[in-house]
Amino acid sequence: xxxxxxxxxxxxxxxxxxxxAAIEEFAIRGFGASVREIAARAGVTAGLITHHxxxxxxxxxxxxxxxxxxxxxxxxxxxxxxxxxxxxVLAELDEYAPMFxxxxxxxxxxxxxxxxxxxxxxxxxxxxxxEGEKSGLVRxxxxxxxxxxxxxxxxxxxxxxxxxxxxxxxxxxxxxxVRRIVDEITLPTLEIYTEGVLTDRRxxxxxxxxxxxxxxxxxxxxxxxxxxxxxxx
Amino acid sequence: xxxxxxxxxxxxxxxxxxxxAAIEEFAIRGFGASVREIAARAGVTAGLITHHxxxxxxxxxxxxxxxxxxxxxxxxxxxxxxxxxxxxVLAELDEYAPMFxxxxxxxxxxxxxxxxxxxxxxxxxxxxxxEGEKSGLVRxxxxxxxxxxxxxxxxxxxxxxxxxxxxxxxxxxxxxxVRRIVDEITLPTLEIYTEGVLTDRRxxxxxxxxxxxxxxxxxxxxxxxxxxxxxxx
DNA sequence: GTCTATATAATGATAGAC
DNA sequence: GTCTATCATTATATAGAC
Numbered sequence: 001x002x003x004x005x006x007x008x009x010x011x012x013x014x015x016x017x018x019x020x021a022a023i024e025e026f027a028i029r030g031f032g033a034s035v036r037e038i039a040a041r042a043g044v045t046a047g048l049i050t051h052h053x054x055x056x057x058x059x060x061x062x063x064x065x066x067x068x069x070x071x072x073x074x075x076x077x078x079x080x081x082x083x084x085x086x087x088x089v090l091a092e093l094d095e096y097a098p099m100f101x102x103x104x105x106x107x108x109x110x111x112x113x114x115x116x117x118x119x120x121x122x123x124x125x126x127x128x129x130x131e132g133e134k135s136g137l138v139r140x141x142x143x144x145x146x147x148x149x150x151x152x153x154x155x156x157x158x159x160x161x162x163x164x165x166x167x168x169x170x171x172x173x174x175x176x177x178v179r180r181i182v183d184e185i186t187l188p189t190l191e192i193y194t195e196g197v198l199t200d201r202r203x204x205x206x207x208x209x210x211x212x213x214x215x216x217x218x219x220x221x222x223x224x225x226x227x228x229x230x231x232x233x
Numbered sequence: 234x235x236x237x238x239x240x241x242x243x244x245x246x247x248x249x250x251x252x253x254a255a256i257e258e259f260a261i262r263g264f265g266a267s268v269r270e271i272a273a274r275a276g277v278t279a280g281l282i283t284h285h286x287x288x289x290x291x292x293x294x295x296x297x298x299x300x301x302x303x304x305x306x307x308x309x310x311x312x313x314x315x316x317x318x319x320x321x322v323l324a325e326l327d328e329y330a331p332m333f334x335x336x337x338x339x340x341x342x343x344x345x346x347x348x349x350x351x352x353x354x355x356x357x358x359x360x361x362x363x364e365g366e367k368s369g370l371v372r373x374x375x376x377x378x379x380x381x382x383x384x385x386x387x388x389x390x391x392x393x394x395x396x397x398x399x400x401x402x403x404x405x406x407x408x409x410x411v412r413r414i415v416d417e418i419t420l421p422t423l424e425i426y427t428e429g430v431l432t433d434r435r436x437x438x439x440x441x442x443x444x445x446x447x448x449x450x451x452x453x454x455x456x457x458x459x460x461x462x463x464x465x466x
Numbered sequence: 467g468t469c470t471a472t473a474t475a476a477t478g479a480t481a482g483a484c
Numbered sequence: 485g486t487c488t489a490t491c492a493t494t495a496t497a498t499a500g501a502c
Contacts, residue, residue: 247467247468277468277469278468278469278470280468280469280470280471281467281468281469284467284468285467
């Protein structure tokens with residue numbers, strides 16, 4: 001009688017083991033990782049990988065879809081979150097560290113998985129802001145989609161940038177690193193989100209005049225300008 | 234009689250021409266560009282590059298220092314600017330497009346030139362915020378250095394992220410692309426910087442209580458408590 | 467200083483034995 | 485299904501002719 005050590009080592013087909021090894025190797029070494037390194041991690045030879053997947057590019061495609069599938073499975077049940085919240089949650093799950101780092105790398109390189117991930121985060125942010133707006137916690141924007149896009153790209157991009165300053169990304173401590181980065185940006189983020197940075201409305205109003213939008217309108221510029229927004233003290 | 238075509242083609246030593254060709258090639262193709270490609274662009278052979286620079290890594294180092302030198306020469310005379318302003322200014326100068334893209338790539342990959350560039354932008358942002366605070370245009374922060382770091386990394390990281398979504402970066406239109414991205418984020422940026430995102434102070438105050446900082450104080454908490462200062466170069 | 471020719475290593479992919 | 489052996493390509497770097 002045999003005791004199953006870990007599901008990933010025995011229950012899976014060789015194809016799946018190779019694919020998982022590839023995701024790990026791509027996460028650790030980047031997408032320049034060689035098929036020989038992947039083969040070594042999977043405990044097979046390089047030739048077998050070509051036999052199963054045809055080419056490295058094709059293997060990469062299958063890794064993309066698997067990683068997106070895992071991400072959707074995790075996010076499926078949960079409610080909408082801010083970008084930083086999402087990152088923190090993902091970083092907590094050490095089991096999914098390869099998937100998480102794979103996605104980060106893919107976002108950084110403009111890969112297919114990264115683009116899907118980014119667009120999904122933007123959609124989540126739009127929904128999150130709409131909910132918050134309804135409950136009165138989030139201010140209305142003159143262009144909610146542009147604001148959501150801006151918030152996601154700057155949050156995610158900022159974290160990615162600080163991660164790239166780390167000399168080497170180890171899968172074992174990527175969670176701790178992301179948590180540390182998020183910790184460090186929490187105060188300035190909250191400050192800016194609640195109080196802003198500028199003291200008066202001069203620059204915003206000048207811009208609105210410049211693009212032909214009367215200052216003080218918080219509705220989307222394309223539709224009828226309805227509500228006027230009160231200036232904060 | 235001979236007409237000098239361009240200064241870079243005749244006035245410079247072969248070493249300098251190779252170095253400039255390398256900067257262009259690294260900007261266009263990324264740092265994976267081969268020495269043969271660089272040699273072709275410089276109009277020499279690959280062997281000559283090794284003869285002059287010893288190794289590709291060493292050539293890279295010299296490109297780094299040259300690019301940082303150019304950046305400092307440009308920024309030397311000007312006054313302090315916000316990150317987005319700096320990016321726009323740099324993107325305007327088509328002559329310096331190779332340097333600009335080289336720096337962006339280096340920032341994205343955590344290269345030496347990128348780290349220096351980033352740290353310099355952070356120092357500029359600290360000075361810019363301090364000036365603005367004195368003139369009453371910028372709100373004080375509880376941790377000015379953390380805020381400056383946050384603003385620079387999120388602005389620059391966000392632009393980098395959106396650039397990486399571009400399928401290919403052409404040196405010829407990188408200026409236009411950056412300008413388009415900056416245009417698209419101007420409204421949400423101004424909105425957030427002047428009005429914030431959240432409607433009440435709940436989250437900020439809760440956080441301040443959590444970290445033991447009494448709410449309502451906008452004085453710096455960094456002088457006594459917080460983190461070590463980054464090395465400036 | 468500059469080039470040609472070559473050494474050496476690593477890559478993705480193929481062919482065929484078992 | 486899996487492996488061994490090999491090919492073809494490309495990379496950096498070296499040696500030596502001119």
